[in-house]
Amino acid sequence: MRQNKAVMQTLQSLIEKLQREAVEEGQRQAQAITAEAQAKAIKTVKEAEAKAARILEQAEQDAKAFTERSTRALEQAGRDLLISVSQGVESILAGLVRESLQQALTPEVLREILLKMTEAYLVRGGRERRMTVWLSPEDHEQLVKYYAELYRQRLAQGVELRIDNEVVRGFRVAMDEGHIEHDFTLEAIAEALTYYLQPHLARIIPRTAPKLSQEG
Template identity: 25%
Template sequence: MTETSRITSRGVDKLIAKLRDDGVAAGRDEAARLKSEAEAEAARLLARARAEADSYLVKAKKEADAYRAAGEQALETAIRDAVLRLRAGMAGRFRDEMQRLVSEKLADEEMLKAMILEIVGRARDSLDTRGAAEVILPAAVVGAEQIRENAGDIQSDRLTGYVLGLTSDMLRDGVTLLAADGRQGGIRVRFQEGDIELDLTDEAVAALLLAHMQPRFRAVLEGVIRG
């Protein structure tokens, strides 16, 4: 091999070695760059995942709080409705029982007799009324059969003596007993040809008693329910 060939061969070897070394360095640098980018991308993805997870947790907590609040509200509403239904039911039973007791009491013949004698006398004195007084009795007390049998004497002294054992001398002059058309309980008393009427039917008496007693009943009921 000539000197020139040897020089050329060495140059080629050096070039190959340089290219090899440059390639290795470039590959190392590229690998380092790719690794750095991959690590940066991984960090970004991890940060975004954490942010999304935190967001989901916050959202989930808000939804859980909303569901819990809605559940508590629904429970409070259900309890309130139950209390209202209980209160209404007990008030209704109280009203019905009051009506039943009053109707039962005013169906008693002795009670009616006492009411007629007392109310007619007191009303006439207090109202200074003149003329006839009409007392409308429950048809149930007079009796449907008796009404049919005495239809022609419905305003006569014979009916006065027949009903409740009252006689004409037990009442003041001018008092007439009549039978109610409907299912009235208790009595109604009319003066001055109907211009003045005292309503002592079972419905009127029960309503008066309820107006007086229901506030106290509600107060007791409130205490029982809240207690």
């Protein structure tokens, strides 16, 4: 009986020992799993933070590049607008100058201008040998009679009026057998006036273009 009791106690002790060892092993495994999970979690967080930092850095670089491209595009658009406005205004100005000159250079005005030039030529004794004036067919028809009556004899001495179909309005003058020539045609005067007014436009347009850009 005593022997059975001793055996039972031994078995009980063995069972308790096995239970303790099983519990301890389970705890060790649980701790190992927890530590591994924590390590993986920390690693995952660090990788996520690093990835987020790379994405943020790339986004900042992309934003900077986009801003630079946008700035260059806006600057180019501003230059294009300024050039377009300048060309448009110059074209309008040239048209207005030409239209004004076409109205101003009437046969009466041409007659007065040519009269002064002819008188100056005759006062100098025609030392340029000969003065030839090229006119449009329309102006030639109206002026030749006037000059023929006014300087009938002197015209024969060296002042000659000729027709030039390329002249729309105004005239060209040649002296000293063509070595000296002055262009007073509509095109030449308009070009000279437009060239003279361009510096004024250059000061006006840069102030005007931004306003046009804002309105657009």
